Amino acid sequence: MLLEIKDIHVHYGKIAAIKGISASVDQGEIVTLIGANGAGKTTTLKTISGLRSLSRGSIHFDGRDISGMQGHKRVRVGIGQAPEGRGVFPGMTVEENLLMGAYARKDDPSKELAEAYELFPRLAERRRQAGGTMSGGEQQMLAIGRALMAKPKVLLLDEPSMGLAPMLVQQIFTIIQEINRRGTTVLLVEQNAQQALQIAHRAYVLETGRVVKSAPAAELLDDPQVRAAYLGGDLGDAAGAPAEDAPPEDAG
Amino acid sequence: MNLTKNGNGNDGPGGLRAARDRLSLDPLRNAWSTAPGPVRWAVYLLLVIGGLLLPNQAIGEFMAPSGSDWPSMLSNQIAIYVLLALGLNVVVGMAGLLDLGYVAFYAVGGYTMAIFATKYGWSFWESLFLAIAFAGLSGLILGAPTLRLRGDYLAIVTLGFGEIVKRTANNSSYVNGPRGVQGIPHPPTLSEFEIFGVQPLKYGLLDSRPYYYLLLLFIIIAIIFVKRLERSRVGRAWASIREDEDAAELMGVPTFKFKLAAFAIGAAIGGSGGVVFASQQTSINPQNFEFLVSALILAGVVLGGSGNIPGVMLGAAVLAWLPERFRGLSDYRMLIFGAALVLMMIFRPEGLWPSRQRKAELAEGTGGMGSMGAEVAGPGQTVTAEEGK
Numbered sequence: 319m320l321l322e323i324k325d326i327h328v329h330y331g332k333i334a335a336i337k338g339i340s341a342s343v344d345q346g347e348i349v350t351l352i353g354a355n356g357a358g359k360t361t362t363l364k365t366i367s368g369l370r371s372l373s374r375g376s377i378h379f380d381g382r383d384i385s386g387m388q389g390h391k392r393v394r395v396g397i398g399q400a401p402e403g404r405g406v407f408p409g410m411t412v413e414e415n416l417l418m419g420a421y422a423r424k425d426d427p428s429k430e431l432a433e434a435y436e437l438f439p440r441l442a443e444r445r446r447q448a449g450g451t452m453s454g455g456e457q458q459m460l461a462i463g464r465a466l467m468a469k470p471k472v473l474l475l476d477e478p479s480m481g482l483a484p485m486l487v488q489q490i491f492t493i494i495q496e497i498n499r500r501g502t503t504v505l506l507v508e509q510n511a512q513q514a515l516q517i518a519h520r521a522y523v524l525e526t527g528r529v530v531k532s533a534p535a536a537e538l539l540d541d542p543q544v545r546a547a548y549l550g551g552d553l554g555d556a557a558g559a560p561a562e563d564a565p566p567e568d569a570g
Numbered sequence: 571m572n573l574t575k576n577g578n579g580n581d582g583p584g585g586l587r588a589a590r591d592r593l594s595l596d597p598l599r600n601a602w603s604t605a606p607g608p609v610r611w612a613v614y615l616l617l618v619i620g621g622l623l624l625p626n627q628a629i630g631e632f633m634a635p636s637g638s639d640w641p642s643m644l645s646n647q648i649a650i651y652v653l654l655a656l657g658l659n660v661v662v663g664m665a666g667l668l669d670l671g672y673v674a675f676y677a678v679g680g681y682t683m684a685i686f687a688t689k690y691g692w693s694f695w696e697s698l699f700l701a702i703a704f705a706g707l708s709g710l711i712l713g714a715p716t717l718r719l720r721g722d723y724l725a726i727v728t729l730g731f732g733e734i735v736k737r738t739a740n741n742s743s744y745v746n747g748p749r750g751v752q753g754i755p756h757p758p759t760l761s762e763f764e765i766f767g768v769q770p771l772k773y774g775l776l777d778s779r780p781y782y783y784l785l786l787l788f789i790i791i792a793i794i795f796v797k798r799l800e801r802s803r804v805g806r807a808w809a810s811i812r813e814d815e816d817a818a819e820l821m822g823v824p825t826f827k828f829k830l831a832a833f834a835i836g837a838a839i840g841g842s843g844g845v846v847f848a849s850q851q852t853s854i855n856p857q858n859f860e861f862l863v864s865a866l867i868l869a870g871v872v873l874g875g876s877g878n879i880p881g882v883m884l885g886a887a888v889l890a891w892l893p894e895r896f897r898g899l900s901d902y903r904m905l906i907f908g909a910a911l912v913l914m915m916i917f918r919p920e921g922l923w924p925s926r927q928r929k930a931e932l933a934e935g936t937g938g939m940g941s942m943g944a945e946v947a948g949p950g951q952t953v954t955a956e957e958g959k
Binding site: 394 | 803806807809810813814816817818819820821822823824825927928929930931933
């Protein structure tokens, strides 16, 4: 197991956001966490990357217990995250953003920089543009590219399709598969369950801070309960791209 | 975080906008960023010479016509404020931490000088180093428990700290409570040599100019120090914290450590200002360290262009000078001064002389003082929250 979380509990003040989630991610997999708003998906990711602290349970990564490790140190052991809402540094240029991704590394990042530009040619075109002035899709690409700069063993993605036009969503998911093919393990949090289940190997369904189901992704795609709850039920199978009403200014 | 450009609040009607674009400093910035080394050094040299000539009577006649002493206005007000603004800029402008109690570090510097010089007979220079160390240490002591807070919450705690220091001095008989400490020695005279009718290294009661030159030296050292930090890994870490603290942590930046460093460095610079102030005035009391000083320095930083060194110096100098210059208007001057600040924030919210990076951050509506810690979902986020269901 590359990443294993065991019975974690996380609180915001007195409110329990996560009530005992256990999950694991194997080397080379794409694993997705799906669920509605408030299910605890984002909190789970934040806890893995160290932005939130545990009140109970443990996180093991690469054979080490990292439960008490500070967030910035987890980057060094190999956990990379593209945060929810992208978290691009708005005043820095695209290139400066990418180089920030390599902040924790002491060696020369030019190889990863070239790789990021190869993966996202759009970013290469906009090298000198300020991160904050880019469209939503470009910012998402930048956030993913930046996370890859640290050469993570596992890449945590928090709703990469959020607010993007359907075509861009497709593109982002294709790139995620490509990143995985190149050897990076991916833990993906998504509300766009249809898309996520199509590219993932395994999936966990979260509901109000608990895992209610875990199975290979293909099985969940056919699961009637999951279909009813997250995939638009049996009303129509064309529910593939539920992001049709994304605001136009967020398009590519 | 806003996904869409959130510039509505900043854009005035078309005509005003055009007027503002004409005031843009971009051509100047471009010229400067492509200027060759020797040109830059020549400009630096001219600026230093300009700084040295500033106390000149001819300049004074315009700057301080109403009979007030221009050199003492320069050293007591303007140069001190510029130095403090440089220090506060490290905290507010570079690391993006809102500090409303900056005067506390100024007070720690001043009182350290006062105590060690009067009670233990330390010389000015010995006390100076000790005061800088103490101020830095007090920055760490304030920062360690409070830097886990963000935005508005941090601002409230620092506001409290400023008051605590002042009240402590006010109620402590060791430093004579509200009467303060008297008889603080001037710095020892280093040399009697005279140039253009000034003895720049002879520190006495009558001539303010030597203190101004001393502050000028401090300012130059502070600029070099801060500028070097800004271009280093430390500066990049601060910029990332200011723009998005969570993302910075995810990049492997030890955010807490760097915030603490910003507090300590800012405090140390503030402390050095306090030392010069104390030794020039020869007496200090708690009333010298009112909240108003914190507020004015912060206003100088924001007015000038938070994060940009020439900008904050300009802002602080203008802010220190304006009320003195228009003393003739007596009580109305504060009213006019306040109105001027309000107008500035409407028409040029990024400050008189902002850095390009800072401008981009403000346009995005995030980053340090841009959002002041209130993280409200942008329009893009509410839309997506609905569509995944």
